[in-house]
Amino acid sequence: MKDHIVLSLPSARAWDSVVGLVLGGLGTRLDLPFERLDELQLAVSTALDALQPGGEVTLEAGFDADELVVRVGPFAAPAATSVVSGHVLRALADSSRATAEGDREWLELTFALAESR
């Protein structure tokens, strides 16, 4: 990946707008069309909904000219997201998968960029 940013913050809902705003800034720099950016924010927001409050969440976004990969976690394994969220994430992102790290899971969402120009 050509570049990346890392954001970490408390997992409580009250902090959600920080994620939305930082992703908004990133989407602006990547020249994402509005609709793509909105769905990126919605996908991440949907993923975050699976978190329990009281902990910390980390978001790593790696990107180059062709794609943006967003990694979110940690979630308590197994399957961090419900069936519904799974449907939603697969519709919003180009690909969505969970990777295990010990007893924790990370969600990885990929968004193709090149075609959106």
Place this chain on the structure above:
Amino acid sequence: MIGTVRLDLPARPEYLLLARLAVTGVCRAAGGSEEALADLKLAVTEAVANVARHAYPDQAGRVMVELTLAETRLDIAVIDDGKGFDPALDGQAMSSGEHESGMGLSIVSSLADTLSIEPGADGRGTCVRFGRSLSG
């Protein structure tokens, strides 16, 4: 609300936007005044721009912006891992505003209640810390 937000970015001017937006998010969520937000955005802009300009003369580097919220107070730390400063030599130039960094940091000092400049962990790089009340 109490908590810490950490944003790790490439130390390049185009990423300033993200640092400002993170500050916006925290201030609004905490119910801070628009004036406090404006001051803190300007302060973080100066501090991060400083890093982008000076910390990594020879290669690409990164900057960490740490926002620590304690109800009605927000403290910000801008941390880089690059060319540090020598408190003895640069310190004086900094506070007198002659040094270009000094200009930026004297702006920060006028916007914040507190300001400190220290070497980073392990003596590498620099950590600029400043903070302000969010009310009024």
Place this chain on the structure above:
Amino acid sequence: MSLAPTMSQRELLVAYREGGEIQARDRLVEDMMPLVRSLAGRYANRGEPFEDLVQVGAIGLVKALDRFDLDRGVEISTYAVPTIVGEIRRHFRDRAWSVHVPRRLKELSLRLSRTLDELTADLGRSPTIAELAKAVGTDEEEVIDALESSKAYSARSLDAPFDGDGEDDLLSRLEDRELGYDALERGSVVRQGLAALDERERRIIVLRFLKGLSQSEIAAEVGISQMHVSRLLRRALETMRGQLDELDGIEESR
């Protein structure tokens, strides 16, 4: 028709929905207030007075009673929970919008909504934030700020209607049958989640995720703004999530 003193919840609901007996509804609501108070209690100590949350939760209960499908096997109280919780959460968002969002951002949101739809039509594609900023005459940061703030808005806000979108649009007039909603497996998790939504929210979800229309296509088709489509989607997903958490016995919510 007079109400017997020992009618069950279901009997009361039938009397209300089929017999038009308001008294039956009122008694049912009274009966279920402990549930409302218990749910409101989960959100106490977050800066909003408990009694306000109870009142708002009661509105959610009434909505749920109006929507509940009498043919379903599910308990009335189970069905009502996500709607009650949804109203309480909406209340927090409304308060956040009216208290925390500066006026200039509210006004910018309104202009952005119109500009987004116009630019999308003109360009034949979704505009970038840079293009939006240029079109409304402000900087990118303000645009991102306004867009994020507008996510906190819900139609029940104390402010004047935000984007002029009424409830009387094609979305309300589409038939569930047309949308292929019936094709979903009965008892499936997805269908359970959808059951917690009101008509508009359910149709938006079906159009976006089952029919695969883009948000701009949905907006054009049903005659509302793109930003409104986005807000409805978010709300719907949140409510669905609440319903499924409830069914899984998850009590603590973010």
